[in-house]
Amino acid sequence: MKTLASNVGAWTCAVLCAFTAFDSTSWAAVPGQTALGTASLSGGASYEDLVDMHRQRRKFNLWVVTAALKSGAHMADVKVTVRDAQQRIVFDNTLEGPWLFLQLPRGRYEVQAQWADETLRQATTIHPGDHHQTFFYFNVPDHVSPDNRKPFATNPYGEPGQ
Numbered sequence: 001m002k003t004l005a006s007n008v009g010a011w012t013c014a015v016l017c018a019f020t021a022f023d024s025t026s027w028a029a030v031p032g033q034t035a036l037g038t039a040s041l042s043g044g045a046s047y048e049d050l051v052d053m054h055r056q057r058r059k060f061n062l063w064v065v066t067a068a069l070k071s072g073a074h075m076a077d078v079k080v081t082v083r084d085a086q087q088r089i090v091f092d093n094t095l096e097g098p099w100l101f102l103q104l105p106r107g108r109y110e111v112q113a114q115w116a117d118e119t120l121r122q123a124t125t126i127h128p129g130d131h132h133q134t135f136f137y138f139n140v141p142d143h144v145s146p147d148n149r150k151p152f153a154t155n156p157y158g159e160p161g162q
Contacts, residue, residue, distance in 0.1 A: 028043065028049060028052075029041050029042065029043030029044070029049055029052055029053050029056075029097075030042050030043055030096050032093070034082075034090050034091045034102060034103075034104065035088070035090050035091065035092075036090055036104070036105060038102070038103045038104060038105065039059065039102075040060075040091060040100065040101065040102050040103070041053060041056060041060065041099075041100070041101040042093070042095045042096055042097060042099065042101070043095075043097040043099060044074065044097035044098045044099035045076055045096060045097035046097075050099070053099055053101065056101070057101060057131075058131070059103065060101035060102055060103045060131075061102070061103055061104055061126050061130050061131055061132060062082075062102040062103075062111075062124065062126065062132050062134065063099070063100075063101055063131065063132065063133045064080060064099070064100040064101075064102070064111060064113070064133075064134045064135075064136070065098055065099055065134070065136070066078040066080075066095065066098045066100075066115070066136050066138070067098060067135065067136070067138070068137065068140045069137040069138060069139045069140070070139075072137075074097070074098030075115065075138060075140070076095055076096060076097045076098060077094060077095065078094065078098075078113050078114065078115045078136070078138070079095075079113070079114045079115070080092075080093060080094075080095055080100055080111065080112070080113050080114075081111075081112045081114075082102065082104075082109055082110070082111050082112075083109065084107055084108070084109055085107055085108045085109075090102075090104065090109065104126050105126070106126055106127060106128060107125070107126055108123065108124070108125045108126075109123070109124055109125070109126065110122070110123050111123075111124060113136040115140070116138075116140075118138050120136045120137075120138070
């Protein structure tokens with residue numbers, strides 16, 4: 001009986017650890033490198049991810065945020081391209097979440113964000129010790145629930161509020 005209990009305990013621990021590992025990495029921020037070899041970090045698809053990225057933000061000098069124009073709702077799947085003053089592509093990727101942090105060398109950059117047929121551009125100049133924020137607001141037909149934590153509280157299979 002003691003062997004059965006210890007086996008059940010070991011299996012329970014293994015299953016819980018597996019679920020915990022899956023949950024903690026499923027929405028994790030995605031670290032990377034720019035074409036210049038400097039650090040990048042993108043994500044922000046979950047609350048935990050936003051908190052984690054917020055803790056790391058000071059390591060980066062360019063912070064990019066993508067959101068809906070009318071509601072301010074965060075957007076993922078936005079393609080971001082960053083070019084230096086010589087028009088060389090420094091960063092080119094589709095974001096997993098609404099935030100992108102880049103560590104760039106001193107210089108002038110054009111940041112372009114594209115979602116569907118809408119392309120937005122902004123210029124920025126990085127100096128030593130800088131922290132620049134760039135916001136891109138897209139004109140999207142957004143529908144944001146007033147209760148974003150439980151939009152389907154009364155019926156998880158129906159429309160919100162049913």
